[in-house]
Amino acid sequence: MDRELVHEWFRFANMDLDLAKHTLETMYPPPLEIICYHCQQAAEKFIKGIIISFDVEVEKTHDLSKLLNTLVPLTDIPETFMESAERLTMFGVRIRYPNELPVDEAQTKLAIVQAEKIKNWAESLIKE
Numbered sequence: 234m235d236r237e238l239v240h241e242w243f244r245f246a247n248m249d250l251d252l253a254k255h256t257l258e259t260m261y262p263p264p265l266e267i268i269c270y271h272c273q274q275a276a277e278k279f280i281k282g283i284i285i286s287f288d289v290e291v292e293k294t295h296d297l298s299k300l301l302n303t304l305v306p307l308t309d310i311p312e313t314f315m316e317s318a319e320r321l322t323m324f325g326v327r328i329r330y331p332n333e334l335p336v337d338e339a340q341t342k343l344a345i346v347q348a349e350k351i352k353n354w355a356e357s358l359i360k361e
Contacts, residue, residue, distance in 0.1 A: 234286045239359060242282030246355075249275035250348050257341060265336045266328045272344035273297070273324035276317075279348075279355035280304070286359060295325035308358060317347040 253271040257263050273295070280300045281291045287307045294300065297318035301310055321344060327333045 234288060236359075239282045239286045242278050242285060243355065243359070246275045246278035246282065246352065249278065250345075250352060253345055253348070257345065263338070263341070265338060265341045266324075266334070268341050269321075269324040269336055269344045270328050272341075272348040273321045273328075275348045276321050276351045277325065279351050283308070283355050283358055295322065297322045297325075311350075311354060314351065314354070317350065320344070321347055 249271040253268045253275065256271075257268050276297055277295060277300065280297060284291050284300065284303055287304070289303060289307070292299065292303065298315060301314060301318050304310055323334060324336075324344060328336065
């Protein structure tokens with residue numbers, strides 16, 4: 234495993250997640266779409282870091298379910314992650330354009346929680 238590369242992916246993922254949380258707490262009105270986008274980006278980078286930790290080539294995709302499926306034969310994935318992956322994936326592309334995907338504050342807070350759960354899982358796998 235290339236630990237330095239994995240940690241670099243995690244560092245970028247943490248920047249996305251920290252930015253999402255900071256923006257929700259400090260901007261008024263908060264740019265919900267941008268926050269959700271960064272949650273998806275954080276989750277994507279954590280998952281890609283895990284894939285790299287198994288010395289598997291990372292597919293260039295924003296589809297978190299597809300990325301998680303790459304890990305199915307390699308490690309246990311919490312059941313709820315597939316549902317979280319589907320929800321977060323829509324924030325990776327569709328949210329970038331006006332009027333494509335309306336978002337409310339509850340969805341935004343849930344996106345942060347889901348990204349944090351993926352972060353905690355990813356970090357626990359690397360510590361093993």
